[in-house]
Amino acid sequence: MKSVFPFLLFTTISILSAQTNSYEISFDNAVHHEAVVKGTFPNLKMDTVSFRMSRSSPGRYALHEFAKNVYDFKATDSKGKVLEVLRPDPYQWQIIGHDGSVSISYTLFANRGGGTYSQVDETHAHLNIPATFMYAPTLSDRKIQVDFKVRKDLNWKVATQLPLVSGTTYSAPNLYYFMDSPTEISNHSVREFEVENNGRKQKIRFVLHHNGTEEELDAYFENVKKVVLAEKEVYGELPEFDYGTYTFLACYIPNASGDGMEHRNSTILTSTRSLANGGMEGNIGTVSHEFFHAWNVERIRPKSLEPFNFEEANMSGALWFAEGFTSYYTNLILCRAGIITPEKYIEGISGTFNYVWNSPALQYFNPIEMSYQAPFVDAATSVDPVNRENTFISYYSYGSVLGLALDLSLRKEKLNLDDFMKLVWEQYGKTEKSYTIKNLQQALAEYAGNDFADTFFNKYIYKSEMPDYSALLNSVGVILKQDMEAPYFGVAVSLDGDGHGEIRSNPKMGTPAYISELDKGDVITDINGNGFPDGQQFSAYIEKLKIGDTLKITFERFGFEKQTTLVLESNPDYSLFLAEKEGLKPSKKQLRSRQEWLKTKKK
Template identity: 30%
Template sequence: MKPVHICYSIRPSHPEAHLFEVRCTVREADPAGQCFALPAWIPGSYLIRDFARHVVAIRAESAGKPVALEKIDKHTWRAAPLGKAQALTVISEIYAWDLSVRGAHLDQTHAFFNGSSVFLRALGHEHRPCLVDIQRPLGTAFQDWRVATALPRALGERGAARQHGFGLYRAASYDELIDHPVEMGTFTLAAFTACGVPHEIAISGRHDCDLTRLTTDLTRICEWQIRFFGEPAPMRRYLFLVTAVGDAYGGLEHRASTALLCARDDLPYPGMKGLPERYRTFLGLCSHEYFHAWNVKRIRPAAFTAYNLDSENYTTLLWAFEGFTSYYDDLTLLRCGLIKAKKWLELVAKTIDRVQREPGRQRQTLAQSSFDAWTKYYRPDENTPNAVVNYYAKGALVALALDLTLRAETDSRVSLDDVMRTLWERHGERDDYRGPGVGDEDIRLIAENLSGLDLRRFFADAVHGTPELALASLLKPFGIVLKRTAASATPTLGARTSTEGNDVRLATVYEGSPAQVAGLSAGDLLLAIDGLRVTPLGLERLLCRRKSGDTIRVHAFRRDELMEFSVQLGPPASDSHKLNRKVRVNPLRKRWLQGHRASPDAHSASIDPPLPHDTT
């Protein structure tokens, strides 16, 4: 490790007021005026979040004397010239009341932060090694608090932290510093080993989690993914940071950890039988974020090889880095034996439903959706379903379509698995190799090179166009039939509603729908249909007695104005899909679902043994 040049300290100074005190010391500050900046966003969540808005006080000092600070833009400060290079410290108070995986949260029960929301970066020194002193809050009430983070301890330094303790940690650069979230508190801790790599789970919040069940299931997920890309794993240790609350869901990936937010009911409880849907969803989230340890953290789009933390970093490839990860998250659960094929096919069908329900898929391409994530996907409004395609969901279906295409055309000699492993070999960042960022055409070129197929039309339509994916025909060689049926027999307004107590409001009016043609708009408060009051439970009853083509009279408030509309009802929504296995035995399907190839000498042998139950 190079000599330390930047020193930080962070302490929950006023937990009851949600305030951290954060210090940043530059040992040789720019004598002409050192600049400091807080990131505008956090990698993995593509929205300008302006973390600097949470800075409530900031000052600087050198040699015990105050130094003037000038704010030169929304997140950058410049210290007054010192005349010569000497140590300069900036002390900031940061408000932390964002209970999410992206920011910082502090109260008397725990502290959590991502470095991007609390640590100023000393401009011009971003590649210098850092020391971080993580300090306990003052007072006897916090004597039982511990620290959970994948940030390496500063072994060999005076004051180095003990395992799970307060004290000194180190990072090789600012980029590494902000890629290790930190939890402080009286969390529950469990450990397991996957392919020789130590893993931990730290759970904050009240819960009754069966830690044995959770570690057993996560071991299977992590070992499968490590073996999928190939041992050794790229991380020396890994940490799942879980915050359990009443109702929440979210995750954010990091190089050796993930921050997860879940409902406490999502966690397994003692004596739980089977795999309830809520727990299955949580395992899928864990699988998704763990897969990101390769796909986006170490295999990066070219635009992410060096993050610009001051502004948007545009790429057209989020459909691959999020969509492909979304394809493999639940597929991992299948291949490691946690769910069966029938359940996985149900999950794929739900993804198809999700994409087909939104007209935006016919307007926006996946490449455009990736590029516009900063202004559209992460800033949804009432018209988002009409204008935006979800690059997670449709990206997962493109991964499915590409996998099926490669397998069918090469008789399972080549698959998307091989594409992912080749991306890792050529573009992955490891201790001894930092591959180049993935370019716009690299995924297609790798798939073509491995398979010998011409895939230009596939990518033109699936990624850069808006035609529907031919999933039914692609699934047919695998003995799977895709069926589409009406979700219900009730004629439709063509709108999504929300409830407010006993009131019903239009949340989204779909493009070209009966509601839109009649003039209804998002935000309208539905009052009555044909003179009868609309309620959350009564809306379905009022519509189910009608037929498609019937005209109804709708009264609604728009703001404070009463309006009347004549709506000709449309046919029932046809957005329910099912994937049925047509035949019991199908070699292509078996190799696909179990992750096998046509022969051991085709690139490499099978990555895992046959599953303990029938998944074909």
């Protein structure tokens, strides 16, 4: 009997083709940062088709209004007839009068090379998909094909997590996957290695667009490999990456904007630092942070971010965990991988610790509420002044120091944060079942007991109390110490063009500057009748004074001369360092706990 399978296969392919939206993008005017985008949308059943530019982007929580960079929009039907276009709002183009198929074209201006926007110039086409391509929300389940018309005269190649169809055409199973697939088109270099994972090999691909040498990339890639393997050890396995590959898309070029942005099977890494000029050490932290997101946030996913909304801001109360715990592991992984020393890691915690510990914002918001602020602070823009110095703590930093506290608290119970993260991975990451904050508390109770979990969440998550860091750090032979003799002014002051000192930020509540009623924008012209200490850093001038010294300050505000008196107080900042640096000898128990924490070899 004659087989019917070839006919059925051909019919299936024809149906899929009719249900596929296709795009092409070209870059003939790259020198002026323009791309031309064309799209075809067949087999339309609705009378009116709405096309939109996204207002948000995966991994970001604020609005970005990508429609502002679109112009010269046109729409035609399958016969080339020009169609009527309505504009119901700034983000939307409505097409009417089509014949079942619509083709669109428009010009995009793109000149910010980071994780959120796109950049087109003669060095590359760096594409964040929501910032680049219009979409039709009613067609979001359709398959997509996109042809990237590379500049062959510039030796451009395509790098993306999207699977290759042929040539420079790639596909996505649906709109969401397409939107989550940044693409780097440039004359880049590639390094790859394979990792054994549950009996299967996963490919890790590092794409680098830079102006450096292949030897520099080789050396850097060795550290990338160390990071990947150290993070795999935290969870016990890699995620099962789609198509078996994870891709780092790195641009270390002068025209980039420093950023990092996680995606399901790839990440954007951008920096103005070349590998030769500080990037070898300065850029690897972003590699560590973003790859950790392959587990924590991409697959261990807050329910509040599901589904991601491309038309509105995206708010979650779990960013202290999703971003903050990832931040905790960022430098810890570098230490475990041998990229930085234990001393550098420990001392590097100081800045984050002081920022959180000394913040007046603790009286206003707990970590959940700080996370809710993301749409206002996550690369968000506004023109009116805000009081973030006194009301906001970054959920990256807040969550990071809470991650430190939880890890060291668990270790005192002969447990650890790695194994808790493994449990959360098993319950919510591998299953891709989104979690709530209550789910995290329940998981911690399952791992460490109800009393432990209730204490941690009731004190430090639902409230904004601070753990006993001195005791926790002491358990691993780390000293937390204040310099009680260091004087403190309370706000940053820098030279203006006239040799005076301008206050650049809002003074924090309770500081000497705040108490003396100095404010942002005030220009200090005289201290104790001696003029402003021109010719030296203001902080260096203050360091030479003593606690309790009274400063009679003359300053200008709104064009008027004013005076105030300020009394220097003790600097509230702490330093973290290994006990050995103070000449102290940690006990065997402290050293063993530190070695288990940092996974360093016994001496």
